[in-house]
Amino acid sequence: MARFFKPKRRRPNSGPNKNQQKVLRREQESRSGGSLQERFPGVEALSLELNFISAQNEPYDRIERRIGPKDPCDFSAPCPGRCGDGQFDLEQVVRSMVQDKRETAEEHLVCRETVYGDQTKTCDFRLTCRVTLRYPPV
Numbered sequence: 001m002a003r004f005f006k007p008k009r010r011r012p013n014s015g016p017n018k019n020q021q022k023v024l025r026r027e028q029e030s031r032s033g034g035s036l037q038e039r040f041p042g043v044e045a046l047s048l049e050l051n052f053i054s055a056q057n058e059p060y061d062r063i064e065r066r067i068g069p070k071d072p073c074d075f076s077a078p079c080p081g082r083c084g085d086g087q088f089d090l091e092q093v094v095r096s097m098v099q100d101k102r103e104t105a106e107e108h109l110v111c112r113e114t115v116y117g118d119q120t121k122t123c124d125f126r127l128t129c130r131v132t133l134r135y136p137p138v
């Protein structure tokens with residue numbers, strides 16, 4: 001008597017496979033930050049030197065931040081002034097530096113948010129920032 005082997009049934013593919021899911025996830029990650037390597041592949045390292053100066057022109061705080069290829073791109077710093085919700089954002093500065101292949105830049109930013117609880121005054125906290133980019137040797 002002949003024996004019949006049932007052919008193995010394959011499950012129909014539904015939805016994205018594992019590889020597609022990985023790609024989707026990577027796209028989502030790059031939209032919400034992403035590492036330096038992902039966002040600016042031509043940059044090896046980045047350092048920020050942030051000097052906060054109060055509205056009364058007194059040094060308030062100094063922060064140094066180094067960003068390596070695998071670190072998330074965090075180019076913003078909350079304003080420590082009386083606005084309560086101001087942000088100093090250096091993303092545009094970094095972007096234009098990369099475009100022009102510049103290595104250093106100095107930026108002066110002033111917080112224009114209104115003081116918390118007093119809409120007639122602006123915060124006026126200042127940030128002096130030195131940005132240094134390192135490009136890989138050609």
Ligand SMILES: [Zn+2]
Nearest residue numbers: 079086111123
């Ligand atoms: Zn502020």
